[in-house]
Amino acid sequence: MSTETPLAPPRPSRPADTRKRVKAPLHPGWWIGSAIVGLTLLNIGNVVVRSPNLDWSVVGEYFLSTDVLLGLLRTVELTAIAMALGIAGGMLLAVMQLSPVPVVSWAAKSYVWFVRGTPLLVHILFWYNLAALVPAVAIEIPFGPTLFEANTNDLITPLLAAVIALSLNEAAYMAEVVRGGLLSVDPGQREAAKALGMTHRQTLRRVVVPQALRVVIPPTGNQVISMLKASALVSVTSTPELLYSVQVIYNNNFKTIPLLVVASAWYLVVTSLLYVVQHYLERRYSRGDRRG
Amino acid sequence: MAETVLSLRDIHKSFGGQEVLRGIDLDVTEGEVVCLLGPSGSGKSTLLRTINHLEPPDGGAVFLRDELIGYREANGKLVELTDRVLARQRAKFGMVFQGFNLFPHLSALENVVEAPVLVKREDPEQARARARELLASVGLADRADAYPRHLSGGQQQRVAIARALAMSPAVLLFDEPTSALDPELVGEVLEVMRRLAARGMTMLVVTHEIGFAKDVADRVVFLDGGVVVEQGTAAEVLANPRRRRTREFLTHVR
Numbered sequence: 053m054s055t056e057t058p059l060a061p062p063r064p065s066r067p068a069d070t071r072k073r074v075k076a077p078l079h080p081g082w083w084i085g086s087a088i089v090g091l092t093l094l095n096i097g098n099v100v101v102r103s104p105n106l107d108w109s110v111v112g113e114y115f116l117s118t119d120v121l122l123g124l125l126r127t128v129e130l131t132a133i134a135m136a137l138g139i140a141g142g143m144l145l146a147v148m149q150l151s152p153v154p155v156v157s158w159a160a161k162s163y164v165w166f167v168r169g170t171p172l173l174v175h176i177l178f179w180y181n182l183a184a185l186v187p188a189v190a191i192e193i194p195f196g197p198t199l200f201e202a203n204t205n206d207l208i209t210p211l212l213a214a215v216i217a218l219s220l221n222e223a224a225y226m227a228e229v230v231r232g233g234l235l236s237v238d239p240g241q242r243e244a245a246k247a248l249g250m251t252h253r254q255t256l257r258r259v260v261v262p263q264a265l266r267v268v269i270p271p272t273g274n275q276v277i278s279m280l281k282a283s284a285l286v287s288v289t290s291t292p293e294l295l296y297s298v299q300v301i302y303n304n305n306f307k308t309i310p311l312l313v314v315a316s317a318w319y320l321v322v323t324s325l326l327y328v329v330q331h332y333l334e335r336r337y338s339r340g341d342r343r344g
Numbered sequence: 345m346a347e348t349v350l351s352l353r354d355i356h357k358s359f360g361g362q363e364v365l366r367g368i369d370l371d372v373t374e375g376e377v378v379c380l381l382g383p384s385g386s387g388k389s390t391l392l393r394t395i396n397h398l399e400p401p402d403g404g405a406v407f408l409r410d411e412l413i414g415y416r417e418a419n420g421k422l423v424e425l426t427d428r429v430l431a432r433q434r435a436k437f438g439m440v441f442q443g444f445n446l447f448p449h450l451s452a453l454e455n456v457v458e459a460p461v462l463v464k465r466e467d468p469e470q471a472r473a474r475a476r477e478l479l480a481s482v483g484l485a486d487r488a489d490a491y492p493r494h495l496s497g498g499q500q501q502r503v504a505i506a507r508a509l510a511m512s513p514a515v516l517l518f519d520e521p522t523s524a525l526d527p528e529l530v531g532e533v534l535e536v537m538r539r540l541a542a543r544g545m546t547m548l549v550v551t552h553e554i555g556f557a558k559d560v561a562d563r564v565v566f567l568d569g570g571v572v573v574e575q576g577t578a579a580e581v582l583a584n585p586r587r588r589r590t591r592e593f594l595t596h597v598r
């Protein structure tokens with residue numbers, strides 16, 4: 053045999069037309085899978101469109117009805133208020149958890165442990181039934197006059213109970229999100245800020261928080277979306293949010309499925325809007341990350 | 345003789361029972377360049393950080409000119425200063441870190457402008473003009489709008505030097521400014537430091553760059569086990585070390 057092997061492979065004498073190319077054929081499994089998925093979708097579609105129990109005219113009739121829109125408004129309000137309070141509480145808890153004072157950090161950690169370990173539905177029922185534990189609330193100066201006194205049931209309306217339960221629950225989850233954000237900032241950043249003469253507050257406001265936000269925004273967006281859906285749970289205490297509003301309607305006219313479709317459609321509309329906002333915020337706060 | 349700018353008197357510092365600094369005395373005069381050498385773990389970074397009170401010393405005192413740093417005297421005791429007063433004192437020192445520590449969410453220019461505007465309440469327009477001059481002086485006039493992520497290590501460290509200079513510090517503290525850099529980028533940072541030294545900047549530099557110490561340092565201080573083992577001119581300490589520890593260290597670094 054020849055003693056020398058050429059280092060470069062031989063060039064083809066007549067190269068093919070390099071602009072014409074054909075993709076490798078798909079594995080037959082993909083065709084079978086596609087057929088199964090397609091048939092399933094067709095069947096579901098058939099039920100959804102043709103079933104006499106899913107009356108699309110009823111969906112159309114109630115989609116923009118006053119009661120449904122009021123319920124939607126209440127759901128959005130509940131979500132906004134509970135999120136605002138939850139974020140504020142979460143920031144407080146996060147700072148407490150990172151505190152060098154043991155009692156403070158222990159208290160915050162215990163709170164988070166307790167709330168995250170118990171169902172939201174139980175919190176909602178608890179606050180709704182608070183009167184069973186504390187029948188009356190009073191603010192009084194010890195050995196002095198009573199400034200304020202009220203029946204717990206008058207004070208804690210179903211709506212207020214819902215707000216309290218959702219906010220306190222959210223605070224525990226946001227505490228973890230905020231803590232993660234604060235810890236994600238390199239300690240060298242605080243050092244550099246301090247060395248430049250920034251006070252503790254200036255360091256937090258100008259250096260730590262802007263960097264923590266980038267980490268905090270995506271999970272916070274997910275929390276808002278979860279909250280919007282979780283707020284449906286307060287329907288169990290007759291709080292007139294979106295789900296309860298359609299329940300009231302279908303308890304009268306027995307059009308259960310179309311009205312659940314109405315509620316779902318609205319939840320989808322709002323969550324989709326929230327995804328868009330989240331995407332925009334993520335891009336805005338990744339400054340220094342991608343552009344340059 | 346030139347005026348003393350920085351005085352350390354008998355500085356002690358322990359971490360969890362381990363004494364890292366065991367009585368350090370050091371004076372730095374106006375315009376002097378002091379290089380601090382020593383093996384890993386000898387307490388060089390800790391010493392630098394006690395100077396601007398990033399790390400409060402357990403014993404001893406730091407003076408910037410006649411000002412006691414970090415404490416005020418009350419009834420014969422030293423009382424630690426409040427955050428606000430401490431911040432004002434720290435602003436008089438510039439510090440350059442091994443890992444640059446630029447603010448990643450701010451452009452190079454914004455990094456330099458931030459502290460003068462926030463801490464010294466300088467007029468933003470003037471601060472920006474000054475920052476552009478400083479960036480030009482470290483050779484980065486054309487990178488003012490770049491974010492740190494898009495700068496090389498050498499460029500980032502030069503921005504960090506400009507950022508420290510923007511506060512017009514009385515002393516510049518460097519903690520191994522070139523140790524995190526690729527070898528081919530070390531020169532550009534040392535060159536900037538050389539020019540600062542030539543312009544009369546007072547500098548305290550922790551470094552393993554023996555060549556730099558030899559060329560630029562007015563004085564070399566060798567630290568080991570939390571004490572100053574030997575000090576003198578670069579020629580004395582580097583060429584004819586008297587102590588065995590210094591000799592051993594120098595054979596390792598070279």
Ligand SMILES: Nc1ncnc2c1ncn2[C@@H]1O[C@H](COP(=O)(O)OP(=O)(O)OP(=O)(O)O)[C@@H](O)[C@H]1O
Binds near residue numbers: 385388
């Ligand atoms: N915050 C801290 N907590 C506990 N120990 C520390 C802390 N900072 C430093 N030390 C310890 O103090 C000693 C001196 O550390 P220092 O960083 O000052 O050394 P160095 O001379 O700068 O070393 P290198 O050349 O590796 O940077 C080391 O043993 C280190 O582990």
Ligand SMILES: [Mg+2]
Binds near residue numbers: 388389390519520
């Ligand atoms: Mg060090």
